[in-house]
Amino acid sequence: MVAIQVLSNGILLGGLYALVALGLALVWGVLDIINLAHGAFIMLGGYIAYYLFTGLGLDPFASLPLVMIAMFVIGYLIQWALLNFLVKAPMFNMLLVTFGIDVVLTYLAQILFSADLRAIQPSYAGSNFTVLGITIPTVNLMAFVVALLLTGLLALFLQRQRWGRAIRATAQNLGAARLHGVPPRFAYALTFGIGAALAGAAGTLYGTVAQLTPYIGVPLTAKSFAIAIIGGLDNPLGVIVGGLVLGLAEAFGSLWLGPTYRDAVSLGLLVLVLIVRPTGILGRTA
Numbered sequence: 593m594v595a596i597q598v599l600s601n602g603i604l605l606g607g608l609y610a611l612v613a614l615g616l617a618l619v620w621g622v623l624d625i626i627n628l629a630h631g632a633f634i635m636l637g638g639y640i641a642y643y644l645f646t647g648l649g650l651d652p653f654a655s656l657p658l659v660m661i662a663m664f665v666i667g668y669l670i671q672w673a674l675l676n677f678l679v680k681a682p683m684f685n686m687l688l689v690t691f692g693i694d695v696v697l698t699y700l701a702q703i704l705f706s707a708d709l710r711a712i713q714p715s716y717a718g719s720n721f722t723v724l725g726i727t728i729p730t731v732n733l734m735a736f737v738v739a740l741l742l743t744g745l746l747a748l749f750l751q752r753q754r755w756g757r758a759i760r761a762t763a764q765n766l767g768a769a770r771l772h773g774v775p776p777r778f779a780y781a782l783t784f785g786i787g788a789a790l791a792g793a794a795g796t797l798y799g800t801v802a803q804l805t806p807y808i809g810v811p812l813t814a815k816s817f818a819i820a821i822i823g824g825l826d827n828p829l830g831v832i833v834g835g836l837v838l839g840l841a842e843a844f845g846s847l848w849l850g851p852t853y854r855d856a857v858s859l860g861l862l863v864l865v866l867i868v869r870p871t872g873i874l875g876r877t878a
Contacts, residue, residue, distance in 0.1 A: 598843045600726050606839025607736035608797055610832045612812060613819035614743055615790035617831045620820060622763040622783045623679065628690040630791055630816055631809030632697035637663050637792025638712075638799040638808075639705055645712050652712045652800050653734060659796050660789040667788020672781040679780060694809055701806035712799040735797040742793055743832055746786070759783050811855075818862045824872025833873050837861070 616630040627633075640659050644650040650658070670693065678686055719730045749756040761772065762779040770776060798804075798812075815838070823834025838858060845857030865872065 594847070597726055598847050599840070600728060601732075602840035602843030603836060604728070604732045604736045604839070605843060606836035607739045607832075608732075608794070608801065608835070609815065609819055609839050610743060610835030611739035611790065611797065612794045613816035613823075613835060614746065614831050615787035615794070616813070616816040617820040617823075618746070618790070619784055619787040622759055623675075623780055624683075625675070625686050625690065625784075626683070626817070627784075627787065628687060628813055629693040629697060629809075630787070631811070631813035632694045632701075633663060633667065633788050633791035633809075634795040634798060634812050635701060635804065635806060635809045636666070636697060637795030638804045639701065639710075639795075640792065641796035641799055642710055642712050642804060645714070651714055652796050653738065656738070656793055656796055659792045663792030664785040664789035667791075668781050668785030670788075671784035672777070675784065676777050676780055679776075694813070698806050698809055705806060707805060707807070709803040709805055710799075711803045712796070714800070717800070729801075731800045735801060738793070738797060740832070742790065746790070747829070755779075755782060815858065818858055820872075821862060822865045822872060830872055837873065 612634065615633070616627055619625050619627050619630075637659050640662055641652050641655050644655040644658060645652055675686070675689065678689060714731075716730050720727050721730065722728070750760055751757075758774045758779055759782065762774055762776060762783075795804075798808075802808075819831060819834040819838050821834070822837055823830035823832070838861065841857050841861050842854045846854050849857070
């Protein structure tokens with residue numbers, strides 16, 4: 593029964609992990625940018641949801657659209673005003689710029705929000721229910737469902753909507769996309785804005801199950817990077833698989849080795865995937 597409970601916990605954690613990594617994977621796959629500020633966007637989204645909850649009394653799940661809109665605008669403007677001029681720059685230059693954005697956002701968050709631990713705790717935060725002897729926290733399950741829903745909506749957007757197809761075309765063949773009337777600057781800014789919006793949603797859900805500080809960005813960026821590599825960058829389903837695999841690995845690793853080794857399990861799994869299948873579990877081979 594303990595193993596089944598750990599399995600349940602790992603699946604719920606993995607769903608949230610998938611959403612945490614989804615924005616980074618989208619930006620990386622389309623713009624070929626490893627956004628080192630991704631974790632800072634998650635952190636910022638969490639704080640926006642926190643103050644909407646404490647200041648206006650908005651339920652965190654109800655405030656998701658507002659947080660995503662705010663983060664979309666922030667991400668769009670950052671890409672349009674800064675990163676678009678560096679799209680053709682070497683990868684190292686882009687890493688330095690996004691790292692600088694991460695440092696600035698972390699420093700501003702420390703000044704504005706202080707380093708105190710904060711959490712979004714609605715009235716149902718501590719509630720849970722039991723199914724076949726398995727205890728399922730209500731908030732964790734809701735976060736899992738929302739994460740899968742947003743991932744599915746992104747997949748539909750990329751497959752069915754005009755600008756979603758334009759984003760995919762830009763990622764696959766920039767020259768052909770231009771010939772078909774796709775403005776690259778707008779497509780890039782739109783992609784980065786969507787990635788930031790997804791990060792904001794992840795921050796909102798993260799704040800309901802964990803504590804917020806200005807310093808959560810770096811470990812969340814690292815975890816997002818690992819999930820994107822494990823699952824593959826070709827489609828959102830790969831990120832779901834990567835998140836679930838990592839969530840299960842951490843859950844069972846904590847059970848067998850202790851919670852101290854959780855990050856070591858993540859790193860070990862990443863190295864194993866890079867050795868066995870460098871393109872990721874669902875990535876396309878050449």
